[in-house]
Amino acid sequence: ASVPLSHAQNHPSDKPALIDYWPDILTGFDMVDNLLRRLDRQGLLRPSLDVFLPCKVRIVPRSTEAYSEIAYMFWHPAALQDEAEADRLASDLFYKMAQNLSLAATDQTVITAELEELKTGDIPFFSVHVESGKIAGTSEKQWLPKGNLIDAALARWRAMDMNAQRNIIRASLASAYINDNWHPNYTSYWPTSGSGKDMDRRRRILAENKMRTIINSAIRAEDGTVAWIAPVYAPTGWSVRPIDQDIYNGLGGIAVTMGAYLYETRKGRANPIDGLEDLFSDLKRTLQLVEDRYRQHHKEPIKIRPIPPGGYLGLGGSIWTWLTLNSLGMADNGTERACSIASLIPESLQEYENCDILYGLAGALPPLIQLAEITSNKNYLAIAEGIGDRLVERAVWSGRQAYWTHGARRNGLGGLSHGVTGIGWALAKLAEATGRERYRRLADGAFLFEESLFDYAEGNWIDMRAVEGRKSAVAWCHGAVGIGLAHLDLDPSVQRDITRLQLRRAAAVTSLRGLGREPSACHGDASAWELLDAAITHGEGPDHLTRDALFDQWLTSLEHGVPDNNITADSFSPGLFTGMAGIVYQLLKADRFSNLPSFLMLGKMTVN
Template sequence: MESLSKTRRRTTRTPQAAAWIGEGVTSHWVLGHALEERLPSLRMRGTPEAVDEARARRRLERWRKQEPLTRDSLWAERLRASGLTEAELHTLLGEPAEALHARMGAPPPWQRVIERAYASAISPPFSWPEPTPPGAALLGLVEPLVHEAHARLVSALDTCLRDLPAAPFEPEHTARMLLAPLPRMLMPLLGRTLAVELRIAQLEGRLQGDTPEARFQDFAQHLRRRDVALDILARYPVLARQTLEYVTAWEATGVELMQRLARDAAALWRRFHGGVPPGPLVEAQGGLSDPHRGGRTVFLLRFASGLRLVYKPRPLTAEAAFQQLLAWLNARGLTPPLRTVEVLSSDGYGWMEYVEAAPCQSAEEVRRFHLRQGALVALLYALDVTDIHYENLIAVGEHPVLVDLETLFHPHTLAASLRDVEKQPGAVLNGTVLKSGLLPQPAWRAKDGTEVDFSALGAGEGQLTPLGYLVAAAHGTDQLHFERRRMEIPGAANRPRMAGQDISVAEQADALAQGFSTLYRLLAARRDALLAPGGPLAAFEHAPVRVLFRGTASYDALLHESMHPHAMGDALDRQRFFDHLWLAVKERPYLAALIPLEQEELQRGDIPRFTALPGSKDLWSGAGRHLPDFFDDSGLERARRRLAGLSPDDHERQLALLRSALDRVRLAASPGGRPRYPFREPPEPAHPDALLTAARRVGERLVALSFSGAGHSHWLSLEVSDTKEWRLVQVGVDFYQGLSGIALVLAQLGALTGEARFTQAARGALRHLTWRLEAAPMQVRGVGILNGWGGILYALTHLGALWRERALFETAESFVGAMAPRVEQDEHLDLGSGCAGALLGLLTLAVQHPSERASRLARVCGEKLLQTATPQSHGMGWLSPSTGGQALCGLAHGGAGIALALLRLASATGESRFHTTALEALAYERGRFSPEADDWPDLRADAGMHGGGGPAFMCGWCNGAPGIGLARISGLPLLDDHRVREEIAAAVRATLAGGLGYNHGLCHGDLGNVLFLLEAARALHDDTLLRRTYQLAGGMLQGIESHGHLHGLPGSIETPGLMVGLAGIAHGLLRLAAPERVADVLSVAPPVS
């Protein structure tokens, strides 16, 4: 293969032949043999004398250096998969073609077939059906093979017609129709190799013609010469063998299709055409699916009457059972009913009604479409379906129709290293409504950060493929080459339309949710009948279903990349390339047993296809190889457990995910600003019992949304990625939105209410938190209270104090070592993400659990804050990459939070320099205070989104008066003078004037602001403000009753976390209900005694 780019030696038969025909390539045909085909005779005959040791070492080293085979254990496993030793592989890699030819004896069977086909020329040239793909003139290389196969196909159809005179086709015309997809199959296989040969011919001056087009035509004419074609095929025996397999498979599958059509004709007319023959076949579109099991693909057939049928070369037992299930549900009151599709299932294949897209005619039809779609989401969730993408759904007016259901009852694999799959971040999605692929969600993320959605409800026009595809450029010229480009994904008929416009699924969230709930409850009510012997699910027990271990796109990319010329000269080079399949074995060890089966199918040019029976734990490959007891349990057993587990809590959990998936679409289309709601202050203050009851309800919702297993609890939430895209992910370990904050609030709720369910959920969250931290401590990049180690230590310390468990203090201390290098790297510096927050978390731990390590690192944080303080026109400020060169005011990101941390450090260490720098931070904020606005400005670079021209003012804990006021109150034991008191009063005025009516969150919502007022009233001993605070709390309770829980994410999207979600709402209500028993996390207060 290394000599492909070199000028080859020539024979001397004629001057013209010498230019085009290579010497000594006859023996190269044998290089098309795979490893497994070469090995038996090697063992029988022994190591050949003629082994090129240097070449063997070079090729073996290259194979060993290919990831992941650098690992010795994996390399040994790979050798075992092919049943050979490294010494044998070394020999095979260094064995010259001539020695292999002599050892193998008879010529390969494909060589004899090819040489026989090329023994006679075709005259006139073979005629391909129009339209042909670009560059189709290159197909002249393989015309003899196609010509022979076409002739045999016509003959076989003639025979079929003689045996079954009612067959609805004419042989010649039908063979011509069946030929149409073949060029599209062959061009990707031949294109790059022939482009290389074209380039070599051009460089060597062998092309005749005055223009690039003429020289290309000269090359194409030479390809039609039998001696030139055979020479090329002999030098690329893998290409030759694969081409023959493609052509042979095309012929065999065409014959098979027409024989089946002829045999089934009478039954087809009865089922699909009222018993009346539809006239002859006039159109046959093949290649409408990936090729499986010998090149078989889906066909769409059209007859003279207009009847169209879909032929699928696989068993349709599952599809037929699914239609029966839909009819069963309709008969039991499902409203609106789901449309069924006619299916005729035969032995190993079947026929389906053609479903044609149509628009909706009214808004009511649009609503009913989404009611039905919601029902399908519930049904596919119950049946554990996967891989329903945009091509599997057709919008037919008000009916969403599923047209490909080969992945029903998807079983789970036996994976020893992943038995705790519920604990794996991200794996939880596989047990939810998101698994089926119906709901919008990104399947891929391109390098530029753009997301690609293949889902049935999310995919639309205008998307680009995430990866570049090889595309021919400079067609029809001697400059032909291939470029890698991202291609536009063609639109499909999956989305409903009205008046020429696609309907956004996000606009139909309520209808989709209603339809989901309707069928979910029907399934729960009828589960006994569904699961009964002879019930609807029993019909699926022996219906073959597809099992997906990798995405089809991954197989397709691997197959097409393996068609590179460097892999076409020796089958061992192509097999080495296919060994990229081993990359996934580290995470999914069970794949090792499947790779030989996958490679077997890929070498034939098929996309690997595995199947199972819903009632069995066994697995079958596309070639029919049987792997008994491959799965932990059968797909039907999983579905039975899923149906048995349908419950109000599960319903709420899945419904929340459904809405989150739609919220993500809405946010991507229109992020929105900071929403408002009508806040009304009642005359009477809220009673603590009412606040506790409200907190309990929030806690119930939080527990209902959790995913639990193996003693772990975790949650899913929408979060913004680094590329500013919204993603539905498992929450992190942080305090702001993740497990540490959620665990602490649930523990507070359990302690205050005495209800074990909350404490149990808190312990589950803690267990998952510590498991993730111990497994991957480097996942925590920040050090602050909100987004880093500071918050994690703070939460663990509080939990240890609340539960009186010293071990939790020790767990917190054990993470100080992982925290230290992050402190050194920190550039944020503030309370939320930086050293100020780390300092507060470390001090909280050191007070509860004296720790030299924690105290020492706290001092390091303080030193860093002193070193990074930057002189301002007034006092000192801190700059970071996130502040845009501007020192900020505020608790979370500005001087107030840093000053509070330094004041506490000064108190803990007795060192006045920390106190002095804290005063400088306060001086900076005082210099920024606006007497006109009676407030501190929000100086963030993007703060303009909160207001118009001039300085922006935000009234929130994170940025604005409430946070600054809370910082001053928290520092009163350490710094109390008239200026501090004046600032607290100003913060109270600003909060009362503009801090209510946003959302119910802590970070930048009403609860965070009211909690500041609570602290102010308590610190100032102001009974009037205290009563007002509880009146405002009553207004929030009324708002919750009227509008639900309004979260701090854009659009008030529900999220479980502390600072903008359910956990924070629960904490705020608990703190208001019992301030003496619930520590105030907003001021990073120590645990309550």
């Protein structure tokens, strides 16, 4: 039988599609915030909260998942056989966990009470009296400071950076859809013309203002460390949280951009910014602490999963970060730090089998080759050859074409970040560095597979991810921009016919479909500009476009900003590939006298 169902009563509309309401969510947030602040100014907010003073509020010091896992552990046969050892291990885990959780107790009395509750009852129960802050429940031990919780909450709310809260809301909305492989079909905001005036002054102002935004959004701690909260891409998908140390959307990429800004400032090609050097120093210190802490955890009996080897979301990217900062004169110990990170790669290779350049095996090759050149240490080239041999073993041949499986995609992928273009690019660099024919042959096979994906009717390479409603992609990560830049990087003087062909193809489709969708470097204008500028320089750009016209249009698009309905572009990210740092870096690189390397291709500094 067919029974009609009524709409759920807990939704605000008959069609509860979040994407249709996200501007209203931000409007509602601002309305509530304005109302509460008006009541606070009038002295009405605090008295209205007195009704909660007698209440007791439950606090959950640790996640229920953590409690449940420890409870299960107590019933493991090994734990039942040696209860004292199980108690010791659980207590040690809870103590270490509390180092990163503000609500969790490090006091041994409280931890012991929590563990006893898990063995004899359920999730530990703690409550706190709102007026006094007195704790009751599983343990009466007071491990949190006493005081009026309402007054403390109001003080935190009054000091809160509401703009940062809005950015987090935008980021949360965007990441919710990106994880579902949702790709909006926005109308391009790319201008048909620019003002044609004062381009260097406009470039400097845009770079300065965007760098100030990155600075102002930083979260500074009393110990001198720094963090940002933003949408973060990792091998498991997108989430909104404190950024990691990688170069793709993390601390490493921001550090490179800040180092580049200071370098260009000293050369007279960027406007000075007060406070940038101090923040940059704190950022470098934070990176070092993160790396040192990882090494410390790595030595403990409970093993943690190694960092991936990749060139953008992994150890390879961290090597490139320190080498680049060193070449900019912004890190005296840069080479030493890079060598230290490189020593972690062999263990990482035992854990990861993904072959791509983003976080997989191939991504470690270009940084290792650079490190071998700089240090004259052949051990790094030997590690790179070991990776190359793994790629040879894992390659799938179809006639003269070669590809690699990627997750559930057994027939391979095209493109730079996850596909044959990126792996072939890395292998070609390894072949050049070692003279090994097997790497050259495999790189050629990868590029033949890439060529088989070119669709003449589409004027682009087929995107084998089969994203709904889209046959091909233009972005650096999966499309034409990355393919064109990879071939150019392997042949920077454009001596080969294939380089000219791929550069011409990539530039043509990028000028038609790749501008004005998003400003970022990974899948937007910041990388499209680099490709088109290079194509025009080498005589392979669109006939209607000059370097100055392209640059003027890009500046104009940045000055106008993205439309309000562009949910992904409007969400704040400080990252190098995903956000503002990448735009700043490209604006610095756009100076005709700049010798900054291409971060898109993990480049090296050129002599200037």
